Amino acid sequence: MIRIIDSRKEDDKDLLKKLLDRSQLDESVVLQRVEEIVSNVRNKGNAAVFEYTKMFDKVYLTAENMRVTKEELDDAYNNVDNELIEVIRRAKANIEEYHVKQKEKSWFSTEKDGVILGQILRPLEIVGVYVPGGTAPLPSSVLMNVIPAKVAGVEKIVMATPPGKDGKINPVILVAANEAGADEIYKMGGAQAIAALAFGTESIPKVDKVTGPGNIYVNTAKRLVYGYCDIDMFAGPSEIMVVADKTANAKFVAADLLSQAEHDVLSASVLVTDSEKLAYEVKNEVERQTAYLGRKEIINKSIDDYGAIVIVNDMEKAIELVNQIAPEHLELCVEEPFGMVGEIKNAGAIFLGNYASEPLGDYFAGPNHVLPTSGTARFFSPLNVGEFIKKTSLISYSRKALSNVKDDVILFAESEGLSAHANAIRVRFEKGE
Template structure:
């Protein structure tokens, strides 16, 4: 794994290289996706089922699009008791963490007869997209559904593509049931997103769509944004380890690879003040790649987007952390909590040598849907916040309004909005 001296120049090159992985570079599928979205919006089920036939080779109709209780019961027989047990333990931890994110309505009243406040309301309905494809991630189902559940969303709908026989992955169904999904539909790709955004005869319209997906899913989410809300469009996974000479090189190397194995576009970066650690990690990464199963993916990801950055001092290293704003950051230094206080930008921060990143992927409780590609500078992890919305509350008594009515009229007139001024004045005409 390459070792690069950290300086302004190398940092700039690295940031430019990482940006190549941006989900903005989507190529020219936008038009195709827009056509699919418009077709499903205009023609409902007929269009949805026809795309399912075309892309998933499955004969889906209004009769079998919705997953039945029988299918869910069968799915439970296909999942090992051990996995079910871990899913339930993870669910409990995720639930407990997200409970603490709940926000409450508040008001502030004053004895002059005014009340101002903010009312928190859960979204009425949410759609969760779960990809089919090669990999099955029950953890992703939990992470997308639980915050909506904790927020109090009344109706949670899931869509996921089926195979040519009309079957859906058993672990997906079990994870969905455990997480508390209300309805599951067999639909994938841009057509599923359009169905959730506009509703069809069979699939209900929702207020917000979340969940990962391929480029067609991402573009469809972008196309329906504004008509419904969406989560942010995630790019490839990233991990950054900030370490000093106290770090264990085997642990660091293993953690870098735990993200690198996700995807050839994934990025794994170590920034360290220790030349010795840099060299040991570089060697250990290559060793582990040979030993582990997803070696081709890891090799490409490490070669293209992996870096060991050697920093002159901890201050430069922390600056690099903030400039890169990684999805996951591990801090493995002599005093990691102190270093954490200096970190401004990261999706999730793992502190100390036993807080390895996969602990957060599956188990600890915080969400694993995190801002990627430098967007941790302005975006947050998926959370209960994503499934609530707020309304301002304003109450003034006659007396309270009377005390300020000339001020408001003056402001309105300064903005040349006479009907605004009139709506105040009319209440105090003699």
């Protein structure tokens, strides 16, 4: 049953406590274990990956069978519905088109006395994409991680995903990987896969960055390898916040709340509205629709634990709550959604109006569905092309230009006690130079 919270009758602190009380995974309990896995893979390479894969996935890997072959890929295409392949291709085209718009350019500027300053942008060379296993394969996750890297110009994209007990990868995952442009696919999962990508093994190339969601073992391994390679953010349970006024459609709003609730028992679905009427209509719709949905048990648990309908006095209060909660997905089902956008400081993605339903963004519209969760939209961004780009500064000075500033640089260096720094400038203007 979804709670109705009347913010007009609540202490602000209590209200926030209720809404911010999202699940937090406590990594410290697995830290030591994961450190051991990471360090074993780093030191022993393939042998350690094989050992852990046997232990956790019950699959015997070898250097020969760990990589998905051309035949396995062809086989996958034979086992996936053609219509779905076409949908994957159309989704890919949209995602690609949106991400191409994110591309930044290298630039330089010319200054007086011949000075040139600039910034060079280059793609990372090798990227590793992690795709979780489990019962429900998520081809959309493959597209959303691989395509931005591809658009950035990454030369080699290496995917890792745990094999099923039969030693195979789900065919839809393989098709999505191939369509998105993954170059190599390895059958391995968990912390051992992250370590293998970060440090390389006899068979697996060392990557510059690892992206992709995973469980607490995968997240902790990413934390530990950060700095040896780059990583993306940590993905927590999915969340949706809908801000709606009396013009919203209760049936649509309820359906969108439920679409996030079905992800996970830890998912959070929250409606904030200034219409008491809508609040109760949505409550009824949530119950009515849940009854005919497939993943009822997950939905009921997540709605009970993390679902809420909050009634607010006015939209100002709604916006305040949005900014405090920093939701992953935000829907603005209000009369003038664009009028509200400028007020939103923290959100992963904003869906405007009654027809920008959140699942549209999960699969098809083009923007990335890898979004900051658990309030991290305060500082993290949707996965984007820039995260697969590295920058290099460029400095070119003429003798005359350096001569104009040499005393300043020397004084600054000496104030830091760094006389060899001052010397490097000074020798250039010694007599005879």
